[in-house]
Amino acid sequence: MNEYKYKSIMLIDDSDIDNMVNKHILSKNMVAENIIVFTSANDALTYFSENKTTTDEMLIPKIILLDINMPIMNGFGFLVEFEKITADNLKNTKVIMLTSSVDPNDIRRSKDYSSVISFISKPLSLEHLDEI
Amino acid sequence: MQQQKFKVLIVEDKKADYDLLYNELKAKGYNAQVIELRNEFDLKYLSLAENTNDVISVHNLSGDILYASPAIFELSGYTPEEVLGRKLRDFFHIDDVAQMRSQLESIFENKNKLRFEYRFLNKNGTYTWIETSGRLLFDEKTNEPKEIIAVSRDATDRMLNDQRIKTSEEQYRLIAENATDMITRHDLEGVYNYVSNSSYTMLGYNPAEMLGKSAFDFLHPDDAIAIKNGLLDFVDKGLGIYTAAYRYQKKNGEYIWIESTNKLTYVDNTNVIQGIISISRDISDRKAFEIKLEDKIKELDTFIYRSSHDLKGPLSSLQGLLNIAKTEIVDESAIQYFNLIEKSVHNLDTILMDLLNITKITQGSINLVDIHINDVILKIISSFENLPEYANIHWELNLDNDIQLRLDKSLVNNIFQNLIINAIRYQDSSKPKSTIKISTFKKNNELMVQVEDNGQGIPETLQRNVFDMFFRGNTKSSGTGLGLYIVRNAVEKSGGRVILESEENRGTIFTVYLPLNNNSETPIPQLV
Incomplete structure (x- = not known):
């Protein structure tokens, strides 16, 4: 059996359908063993603060796939808060924007955050998996 | 007959001698003119009268002409002899008779001077406007008015001129005072030296309240500097018309939008600028609408x-x-x-x-970058490789190697993506070979790109609409009707132009011109 590329990946997206599709693609193509899903950016932040000290790679993702347009706290709001977290276990965690937005301003803005390594337009497809 | 050409003047204060001489001359066929000389009308004045261009004449109180100087011939075509002894009123225009009578009556009341204008019947039947001033001559002994001496001249030109000035002044005043637009005159500092009445309805100010003040004092502070600079520039260049829209404070403190058309005025017949004349109107409604x-x-x-x-x-x-x-x-x-x-x-x-x-x-801002047009085109072509229609296309590329330009990349991409996909999509399957030719070359500081196909072509009747939004010229097409609209807008925003040549069933050529030296951040939009 092939090995999973990552122990865990996190999806932050308010669309349940997108989460279902993405989860399906990621697990089927052996990208991650554990896929942690949050439909709100706030819940994801709470999760990190609750797991500050854990070193379990199954619980702390190496990659976060982050949507931009979400109610209450959008993707950029999350990035601001996320980059404030100083916990050691998140030092190597990178963010990939996964959004239906094609607004060049959004793409440009994403580059301002050091944790962001890539920008993918939805839907997530097989071609994108190499980037992850 | 010969003798009649001479005029004999008898200067003689003794009545008996005078009569004797007069009758003798008359009998010999001389045409003698009777002039009695006294202190105030001596020989010196007489010679003056005989030689001046104005007509000097002497009348008795009932208006008979006793003397007329030779200049009357110039004026009326009559010789002095022809008018001698005739009544002045015989020469009046019917419309002037009443006026003349009252004028003549008033001379007795004023005891001296009179001045009037009237039409004088010429020998040829026409009338001439005459300006006459006269005064009474008094009898030395009785001190009673005895005769009238008059100086007359042709007043036609002056009358016509006066009439013209009067009419045009009236007209201008009528226009200036009744126009809803405000008409003003300014010196070069913007100070009002004339304001028409409409200032009241438009601004609440009486003209007098504005005179002597500078127009700039009334302007909205946000507009004053720009307008002042615009006007200074206009005065400097000294040409044409300067139109400006700005906010202006009314008497009640409120601001309204005004549009003014300003023109320079010059000192008569010179190119010395005298001031500015402005026509202003309230455009608040239009501005609010805009x-x-x-x-x-x-x-x-x-x-x-x-x-x-x-x-x-x-x-x-x-x-x-x-x-x-x-x-x-x-x-x-x-x-x-x-x-x-x-x-x-x-x-x-x-x-x-x-x-x-x-x-x-x-809406987007323009982001200028260096572009290699050939790379852009090759990349676009390869991005269409997966389309089923792509397989049939025979490509002929004729790309000039060293073309580099500075434009917004996404605009340029949009232009050629749409043109190339159209060429692919609207190929003519009835033809043995579908060819798309793309050439790039420099021409007069412009980049010229031609996308030529031998596809279905665009019927002439549709050609003028193909760049319109949502226009779809082909019922078989799956397009959105936005492609060429995007092309047109992207080309215009890049400061270029696009030209279409097409013939149904023969093919289509789109020629795009883009500026090679694009130094300005805001390209000048040009119509197709």
Whole structure:
């Protein structure tokens, strides 16, 4: 059996359908063993603060796939808060924007955050998996 | 007969001697003129009268002409002899008789001077305007008025001129005072030296309240500097007309929008600038409408942008679902349905992307970068490799090697993506070979790109509409009707132009011209 590329990946997206599709693609193509899903950016932040000290790679993702347009706290709001977290276990965690937005301003803005390594337009497809 | 040409003047104070001489001359056929000389009318004056251009005449109190100087011939065509002894009123125009009578009566009341203008009947039957001033001569002994001495001259020119000035002055005043537009005159500092009455209805000020003040003092502080500079520039260049719109404070403190057309005035017959004449009107309603319109356009653009974006979300969910479904479904007919759904989703996606592109092109800022046009074109062509129609195309590329330009990359991409996809899509399958020729070359500081195909062509009747929004010239097409609209807008925003040549069933050539040296950040839009 092939090995999973990552122990865990996190999806932050308010669309349940997108989460279902993405989860399906990621697990089927052996990208991650554990896929942690949050439909709100706030819940994801709470999760990190609750797991500050854990070193379990199954619980702390190496990659976060982050949507931009979400109610209450959008993707950029999350990035601001996320980059404030100083916990050691998140030092190597990178963010990939996964959004239906094609607004060049959004793409440009994403580059301002050091944790962001890539920008993918939805839907997530097989071609994108190499980037992850 | 010969003798009649001479005029004999008898200067003689003794009545008996005078009569004797007069009768003798008369008997010999001389035409003698009777002039009695006294202190105030001596020989010296007489010679003056005989030689002046004005007509000097002497009348008795009942208006008989006793003497007329030779200049009367110039004036009326009569010789002095012909008018001698005739009544002055015989020469009056019927319309002037009443006026003349009252004038003559008033001379007795004023005891001396009179001045009047009247029409004098010429020998040839026409009338001449005459200006006459006269005064009474008094009898030395009785001190009673005895005769009238008059000086007359042709007043035709003056009368006509006066009439003309009067009419045009009246006309100008009528226009200036009754126009709803405000007419003003300024010196070069903007100080009012004439303000028409409409200032009151327009601004609440009486003209007198504005005279002597500078127009700039009334301007909205946000507009004053720009308008002042604009006007100074206009005066410096000293040409044409300067039109400006600005906010102006009314007497009640309120600001209204005014549009003024300003023109320079010059000292008569010179090129020395004297001042500025302005015609101003209240354009508040129009301005309010324009602002409302701008807001609406912005709102509409935002609406298109937002709704396209918001539709993109669920659409990409659908695409994601389809991606999974395709990998898992095995049922033949289900696969067919999913393929059809996928096609529709793809069309929808194309429309949304086009709409987003339009808002980006019309609203977006321009980001100038160095572009190698050949790379752009080659990249676009290869991006279409997966289209089923691509396989049939025979490409002929004729690309000039060293063309580099500085433009917005997404605009340039939009132009050629749309032109090339159209050439691919509207190929003519009845032809043995579908060819698309693309050439790039420099021409007079412009880049010229030609995309030429031997496809279906565009009927002449449709050619003028193909660049319109949502125009679809082909019933078989699956396009959004936005492609060439995007092309036109992207070309214009890049400061270029696009020209279409096409013949139905023969093919189409799109020629795009783009500026090679683009130094300005805001390209000049040009109509196609």
